[in-house]
Amino acid sequence: MKIGITCYPTYGGSGVIATELGKELALRGHEIHIISYALPFRLSSYIENIFFHEVETSSYPLFEFPLYSLSLASKMVEVAEFENLDLLHVHYAIPHATSAYLAKEILKGKKDLKILTTLHGTDITLVGLEPSFMHLVKFSIENSDGVTAVSRFLKEKTLTNYSIEKDISVIPNFVDSDLYKPNKNLEFRRHIAPENEKILVHTSNFRPVKRVTDAIRVVEQVNREIPVKLLLVGDGPDRSECERLCRQLNLCDQVKFLGKQEGIVEILNAADVFIIPSQSESFGLAALEAMACGLPVISSSVGGLPELIKHNEGGFIAEIGDVDRMAKYALDLLTNEKKYEMFSQNARNRAVNKFDKSIVVPEYEAFYKKILNG
Ligand code: GMT
Helix, strand or coil: CEEEEECCCCCCHHHHHHHHHHHHHHHCCCEEEEEECCCCCCCCCCCCCEEEEECCCCCCCCCCCCCHHHHHHHHHHHHHHHCCCCEEEEECCCCHHHHHHHHHHHHCCCCCCEEEEEECCHHHHCHHHCHHHHHHHHHHHHCCCEEEECCHHHHHHHHHHCCCCCCCEECCCCECCCCCCCCCCHHHHHHHCCCCCEEEEEECCCCHHHCHHHHHHHHHHHHHHCCEEEEEECCCCCHHHHHHHHHHCCCCCCEEEEECCCCHHHHHCCCCEEEECCCCCCCCHHHHHHHHCCCCEEEECCCCHHHHCCECCCEEEECCCCHHHHHHHHHHHHCCHHHHHHHHHHHHHHHHHHHEHHHHHHHHHHHHHHHHHC
16 A cells, blocks of 8 residues: 555654554555654654655745645645555644645545544644634544544543544554563663662653653652652653752652653663653553563553553552552552562563554554545
8 A cells, every 4th residue: 555644753652653653564565655844753764665755834924823734735635646645644633634634625536535544642632622623623533534543532532522423443552562672771770770779760741741740759759668760751841840849859869860862662671660640641652662661550540541551460550640559559569579570571461462563553454444445
């Protein structure tokens, strides 16, 4: 198949899934055309069968605001026509699904360009709910040829919040478990913490929805009982607030801010437990990547996280903001070697058996075929 993929190219789960999907589809012999304003960060080297088309926006002085959605639609038309695409798979509804709809309409009569929209999370649960976007998101979803959501939670939210009756298929996030695998990184670990210390890790974009300060409060409590470090990977609007909290709680030695990092597998493998205390999380790709590396996960009980993490098997789930309980769970795991080993193995097994790319990518392929034949 000849497939166009549009996504946000910078940090963020939807861009990661879109790019990894493109890479895997290319390996399976499909021709992939990525259409975005920059090269996705996970596409760092040349891969056969993948072509990148950059969307440029006009800087004409009359346009006080860049017309990205329109430039994107124009580029979609151009690529679909000249590369003879079979379908366009857009990740994150705003504005990608709307631009795709426009492209499809422009091409009518010349070709029937099929559109598949994958909903990822904040496009539905946060941004899409803003009154200025609500009608646009509903319209764009209803006019896609196929729609997928990354969890049952997100599917239900979409149907109820936007009063949509369209069929939405659930295709979860996936991980390359040959790459994300247990491979204890003792060298890196020694740089971070002495041998007797345990290490918690959290990766995110430090947006308020991630509640990163909860992870710090958990570490404060755990550290009263056993020596522990927290690795914070990523950057974003809440980072300064987190740094301030560490100073206030006298935890500057305990909490290490690593900023944005490329070598996530190595960092995960230097840690013991992954913590994700989010306010809202439609799937939790970062937690899946940690599980694949054999890290038990402590999470909040929101969104799609309970679909990913089996409570009391490969991790623990607590109410949003219940820092006391999260700290208890962390201590339970970090002070009980046998239990830890069992949870670690369960986490890895669940990632491999349910969410490996070899299981999930064929689901997308089957969905493409269904749309093209429908
Ligand atoms: O808001 C974010 O965390 C980024 C966002 C994205 O679209 O890049 O992540 C969402 O999509 C990921 C991939 O499907 C999911 O794993 C994340 O759970 C989801 N984030 C939220 O729902 C907050």
